[in-house]
Amino acid sequence: MDTIFDNGENTMRTMTTGMVIGLAALALAGCQRDGAAKVEMGEQVPGGRTAVALLRTAAGADVGRATATEVGGGVRFTIDGKAMPPGTHGAHVHMVGRCDAPDFTTAGAHWNPAGTQHGTMNPQGPHNGDLPNLIVGTDGRGTLGVTVPGATIDGVLDADGSAMVVHANPDDLKTDPSGNSGGRIVCGVFRQS
Structure with a gap:
């Protein structure tokens, strides 16, 4: 939700945008971790020996x-x-x-x-x-x-x-x-x- 203060400050908008970007980054990082951990049976392990x-x-x-x-x-x-x-x-x-x-x-x-x-x-x-x-x-x-x-x-x-x-x-x-x-x-x- 974007809220703009009448005095022209964009503080609330910046906080809301920052929170959305931060949550998206956390979700993406979680997906990447899950993807690396879920190697199917028989598939080569990334970086495997x-x-x-x-x-x-x-x-x-x-x-x-x-x-x-x-x-x-x-x-x-x-x-x-x-x-x-x-x-x-x-x-x-x-x-x-x-x-x-x-x-x-x-x-x-x-x-x-x-x-x-x-x-x-x-x-x-x-x-x-x-x-x-x-x-x-x-x-x-x-x-x-x-x-x-x-x-x-x-x-x-x-x-x-x-x-x-x-x-x-x-x-x-x-x-x-x-x-x-x-x-x-x-x-x-x-x-x-």
């Missing part, structure tokens, strides 16, 4: 990369494979950031902070490190992308790190501890990028 693992065979050949990205509600893992053996392969995040050839057993077991059993089809699973199978075409290329709810980039980059491992065989998604996915044929250590 990313870790990359360069994937190698036991002979040291470059066969792609894996990425872990902070997203709303978890971590999104992607694999971009090249020059890999065609077929279906188990793919898992392992709990130690070491990839010593020839068998990559130094990467430890699957990343499993909750102490569950293996597999998305196991009623007592899955591990955080249990990803869907990676399907590699006859051209040696394969891609995978999945969000693991509740996972954190801090967990991926903890004191001993973590590694992405691709196995020789398909993961049956239920048999503890690794889905009968066979030997470890590709490994890469996650490093913050």
Whole structure:
């Protein structure tokens, strides 16, 4: 409401306008805070961290990369494979950031902070490190992308790190501890990028 005093002073008008502008600024600031806090499940977190693992065979050949990205509600893992053996392969995040050839057993077991059993089809699973199978075409290329709810980039980059491992065989998604996915044929250590 604008009121003008007869003596020509605009004090009341200035106060009213100032209050309206101040309230609008507060409302806008509240919207901006709410917008930043409401990142949808799977959407990249503004300013979120990313870790990359360069994937190698036991002979040291470059066969792609894996990425872990902070997203709303978890971590999104992607694999971009090249020059890999065609077929279906188990793919898992392992709990130690070491990839010593020839068998990559130094990467430890699957990343499993909750102490569950293996597999998305196991009623007592899955591990955080249990990803869907990676399907590699006859051209040696394969891609995978999945969000693991509740996972954190801090967990991926903890004191001993973590590694992405691709196995020789398909993961049956239920048999503890690794889905009968066979030997470890590709490994890469996650490093913050």
